[in-house]
Amino acid sequence: MKEIPKDVQNKYMELQMLQHQLQQVQKQIQALEAQAEEMDVVQQALVDFSAAKTGSDMFVTLTPGLFIKAKLEQNDAVLLNVGGGAAVQKSIPEAEQIVAGQAIELRKLQEELADQMQKLAKHAETVQEELRTLIK
Numbered sequence: 773m774k775e776i777p778k779d780v781q782n783k784y785m786e787l788q789m790l791q792h793q794l795q796q797v798q799k800q801i802q803a804l805e806a807q808a809e810e811m812d813v814v815q816q817a818l819v820d821f822s823a824a825k826t827g828s829d830m831f832v833t834l835t836p837g838l839f840i841k842a843k844l845e846q847n848d849a850v851l852l853n854v855g856g857g858a859a860v861q862k863s864i865p866e867a868e869q870i871v872a873g874q875a876i877e878l879r880k881l882q883e884e885l886a887d888q889m890q891k892l893a894k895h896a897e898t899v900q901e902e903l904r905t906l907i908k
């Protein structure tokens with residue numbers, strides 16, 4: 773059996789590494805998209821909430837899939853989780869602005885990762901071509 777030249781082995785390993793990186797970046801892009809879509813849902817929920825009439829009955833989520841019936845007493849402010857188990861009261865416009873900013877940041881990160889993915893893919897194509905040349 774013929775031994776595979778070291779330069780061919782190195783190029784093949786580099787190509788494998790690039791493919792792995794591409795898969796990881798793709799997963800990160802998908803995760804960011806899911807988070808951005810969640811921010812869109814939150815923005816719509818804020819719009820719907822501010823349009824609801826005080827005194828109206830509504831269902832409030834306790835945890836995903838678990839709701840309670842409640843009466844709306846106030847529709848001009850929400851409690852916003854700021855991390856570390858702390859929440860602060862924000863007006864609806866303030867909360868909308870914060871959530872919109874988060875969605876914008878998520879989409880910027882997504883674009884940056886997409887650019888990185890394109891560069892990785894282009895580099896992978898180059899390495900693949902170099903590997904073909906070495907094998908011939």
